Amino acid sequence: MMKFTVAILVNNQFGVLNRVTSMFRRRQFNITSLTVSETESEAFSRITVQSEGDEVKKEQLINQLYKLPDVCSIAELYTTDTVNRELLLIKIRNDPQTRGDVRSASDAYEGKMVDYTKDSLIIQMVGDSRKIDNFIDLMRDFEILEICRTGLVSLQRGGTTIRRVTNL
Amino acid sequence: MKLSGSDIIVRTLIEQGVDVVFGYPGGQVINIYDSLYKYRDELKHVLTAHEQGATHAADGYARSSGKVGVVIATSGPGATNLVTGIATAYLDSVPIVAITGNVPTNVIGTDGFQEIDITGVTLPITKHNYFVGSIEDLADTIREAFRLAKSGRPGPVLIDVPKDVQIAVGEFTPQPEPVPADAALPAKEIRIRQAAQCINAAQRPFLYFGGGLITSQAQDELLQMAEIIDAPIGCSLMGVSGVPTDYPRFLGMQGMHGHYACSTAMHHADVIIAMGARFNDRVTGDRAKFAPEAKIVHIDIDGAELGKTVTPVHGLRGDVKMTLQKLLPLLKPAQHPQWQAQIARLQEEEAAGLDSREGMTPRNIITLLNDYLGENTPVATDVGQHQMWAAQYLNLKASRRFISSGGLGTMGFGMGAAIGAAMATGERTVLVTGDGSFGMNLNELATAAANRVPLVILLLNNGVLGMVRQWQTLFFDKHYSNTNLTDRGTDFVKLAQAFGAQASRALTLEELKNALDAAFASDGPYLIDCAIDKDEFVLPMLPPGGSMDDIIVKIGD
Numbered sequence: 001m002m003k004f005t006v007a008i009l010v011n012n013q014f015g016v017l018n019r020v021t022s023m024f025r026r027r028q029f030n031i032t033s034l035t036v037s038e039t040e041s042e043a044f045s046r047i048t049v050q051s052e053g054d055e056v057k058k059e060q061l062i063n064q065l066y067k068l069p070d071v072c073s074i075a076e077l078y079t080t081d082t083v084n085r086e087l088l089l090i091k092i093r094n095d096p097q098t099r100g101d102v103r104s105a106s107d108a109y110e111g112k113m114v115d116y117t118k119d120s121l122i123i124q125m126v127g128d129s130r131k132i133d134n135f136i137d138l139m140r141d142f143e144i145l146e147i148c149r150t151g152l153v154s155l156q157r158g159g160t161t162i163r164r165v166t167n168l
Numbered sequence: 169m170k171l172s173g174s175d176i177i178v179r180t181l182i183e184q185g186v187d188v189v190f191g192y193p194g195g196q197v198i199n200i201y202d203s204l205y206k207y208r209d210e211l212k213h214v215l216t217a218h219e220q221g222a223t224h225a226a227d228g229y230a231r232s233s234g235k236v237g238v239v240i241a242t243s244g245p246g247a248t249n250l251v252t253g254i255a256t257a258y259l260d261s262v263p264i265v266a267i268t269g270n271v272p273t274n275v276i277g278t279d280g281f282q283e284i285d286i287t288g289v290t291l292p293i294t295k296h297n298y299f300v301g302s303i304e305d306l307a308d309t310i311r312e313a314f315r316l317a318k319s320g321r322p323g324p325v326l327i328d329v330p331k332d333v334q335i336a337v338g339e340f341t342p343q344p345e346p347v348p349a350d351a352a353l354p355a356k357e358i359r360i361r362q363a364a365q366c367i368n369a370a371q372r373p374f375l376y377f378g379g380g381l382i383t384s385q386a387q388d389e390l391l392q393m394a395e396i397i398d399a400p401i402g403c404s405l406m407g408v409s410g411v412p413t414d415y416p417r418f419l420g421m422q423g424m425h426g427h428y429a430c431s432t433a434m435h436h437a438d439v440i441i442a443m444g445a446r447f448n449d450r451v452t453g454d455r456a457k458f459a460p461e462a463k464i465v466h467i468d469i470d471g472a473e474l475g476k477t478v479t480p481v482h483g484l485r486g487d488v489k490m491t492l493q494k495l496l497p498l499l500k501p502a503q504h505p506q507w508q509a510q511i512a513r514l515q516e517e518e519a520a521g522l523d524s525r526e527g528m529t530p531r532n533i534i535t536l537l538n539d540y541l542g543e544n545t546p547v548a549t550d551v552g553q554h555q556m557w558a559a560q561y562l563n564l565k566a567s568r569r570f571i572s573s574g575g576l577g578t579m580g581f582g583m584g585a586a587i588g589a590a591m592a593t594g595e596r597t598v599l600v601t602g603d604g605s606f607g608m609n610l611n612e613l614a615t616a617a618a619n620r621v622p623l624v625i626l627l628l629n630n631g632v633l634g635m636v637r638q639w640q641t642l643f644f645d646k647h648y649s650n651t652n653l654t655d656r657g658t659d660f661v662k663l664a665q666a667f668g669a670q671a672s673r674a675l676t677l678e679e680l681k682n683a684l685d686a687a688f689a690s691d692g693p694y695l696i697d698c699a700i701d702k703d704e705f706v707l708p709m710l711p712p713g714g715s716m717d718d719i720i721v722k723i724g725d
Binding site: 064 | 287288291292295296299316470471472474475476479
């Protein structure tokens with residue numbers, strides 16, 4: 001199934017995330033990644049959603065989103081002209097037998113060790129989703145204690161902004 | 169000027185052109201009711217028996233008038249009792265504004281007495297809803313709710329106002345005019361041109377409309393198009409009354425219990441022009457087999473409807489009326505004699521298959537009722553067999569005169585809705601109901617009696633839940649599980665009389681005629697307990713998920 005990403009600019013109001021996700025739930029759109037954050041303006045929040053489905057499903061999703069009064073504008077983000085990043089924090093058992101391998105892998109992926117105790121270590125990594133996925137896969141050879149990743153944050157390359165989509 | 173929150177609520181309603189609201193008082197709206205008392209000469213409040221009845225009344229008011237209906241209820245159970253009514257309005261795109269009270273702001277979130285998160289509860293069944301946390305936002309939130317309710321595809325909006333906001337005093341600046349609906353727009357020109365080409369190439373065009381045509385007031389444009397392109401017209405249940413029943417090109421309702429000629433013609437069409445309709449499963453049956461040769465041109469103000477269930481060749485997002493106005497000049501006058509001959513044959517087949525029995529058959533009953541209907545008589549229904557018979561056989565002359573729960577199929581809708589329609593139109597109103605549906609909200613007889621609502625209740629009493637029984641007969645080996653109501657032994661005549669309504673019983677058409685004479689001369693509610701057989705069927709019937717190949721037109725023994 002095709003994955004696609006949309007950025008949604010919404011009114012920065014109480015309960016808006018609930019309205020958006022409630023629509024996803026009741027219309028059976030799957031969410032594979034979701035991030036919400038404040039924006040350059042106090043008036044708006046930005047929701048970045050990754051979902052999956054064919055072209056028709058995607059159209060439907062965007063049309064249904066536009067019906068929510070709190071949704072101000074929507075932009076589909078294409079991988080080719082978008083900067084996509086996720087942040088990963090992964091906690092691994094600090095085992096003297098393997099810690100060297102963990103460190104090498106982390107270095108190869110430009111990860112950063114941000115916590116180190118005798119029992120565990122935490123690696124921080126920034127990258128696109130595939131890089132993060134690959135690194136997690138690599139770490140499965142070791143004992144993963146906990147994983148937390150942010151979900152996708154995305155901005156279109158160049159001067160285009162989501163607010164210009166609807167001339168807000 | 170400085171006003172209390174509850175005064176602001178009532179003043180803003182009056183400012184928005186509201187002349188009657190429906191509701192039920194309670195602890196967390198007692199201040200609003202005090203303001204209603206204060207402004208009672210400017211805004212009439214109708215006390216219903218139950219909050220559900222109040223929502224249906226606001227809904228019937230809106231459907232029959234095109235104005236926004238308003239309902240007020242207290243927190244907790246008062247608010248949750250609105251849910252079915254709000255959902256009914258949501259599924260049929262009816263503009264209502266529901267105002268609920270809630271516990272004071274400092275109690276919110278503590279599970280206070282009669283506290284419920286009604287904005288959370290109604291999230292998926294409202295166009296939008298609001299929790300008003302501050303008196304400064306109150307008036308503008310109400311105005312915004314009215315704008316949203318009536319703009320674009322209409323729908324219900326709920327405003328939850330905690331008690332302290334009702335009590336607080338704030339600045340109120342009256343607005344001279346009700347807030348207007350957002351300007352409607354036609355579809356894009358390029359789409360209209362493409363659609364026109366498609367329509368101009370049609371050999372077997374079929375015009376199909378739903379409730380959106382009525383909302384958009386596009387009847388004239390529709391009929392003009394039918395004449396230009398020589399096309400038959402059909403509608404969904406929600407479209408009934410959108411075109412006069414006896415208009416020559418009108419084939420009636422399509423769908424699961426639609427008219428035979430209409431459903432068959434739509435099935436064989438090569439171009440279907442759908443306007444303000446949403447191709448619900450009761451319309452399409454098995455989608456894969458629906459109208460296999462048809463290219464669909466779909467015009468709807470809600471872009472999300474285009475392609476939702478069926479895939480149009482041309483999806484036109486825009487106001488139906490304005491889009492048709494742009495489309496009409498692009499259409500080439502056409503004649504389709506073969507297609508018309510085919511339709512004439514279908515109509516003959518339909519006429520030959522019509523129920524021709526004498527006596528108290530559903531068709532004879534509704535046909536007799538037709539003699540009593542004025543040009544503008546609103547007819548409300550409940551949900552079930554009687555609803556389908558009404559949709560099939562009523563002879564309606566004006567738009568917004570068929571008030572029926574289509575999308576949600578809400579049994580118990582009719583009493584409240586009929587009261588609302590009577591209040592909105594000032595017309596004597598008819599409710600066609602069944603003993604099952606009527607049993608659900610018959611408490612609203614109290615409302616009709618108290619307000620001397622001129623209401624003729626035609627109760628088709630078969631002692632069973634007829635529609636479910638019909639399915640049990642056809643698909644469940646006659647296992648009549650929990651569909652027999654005769655054990656109840658309710659005497660509906662005495663019951664109506666106990667509520668202060670007039671009533672009589674009709675076992676024959678002669679008796680029914682006498683009863684209708686009396687009912688249509690009465691100045692208050694009048695119930696006619698009209699006996700019909702428990703094994704009457706609604707026909708034709710497309711079995712659920714079936715196609716035109718599976719149509720049942722006759723029931724064998």
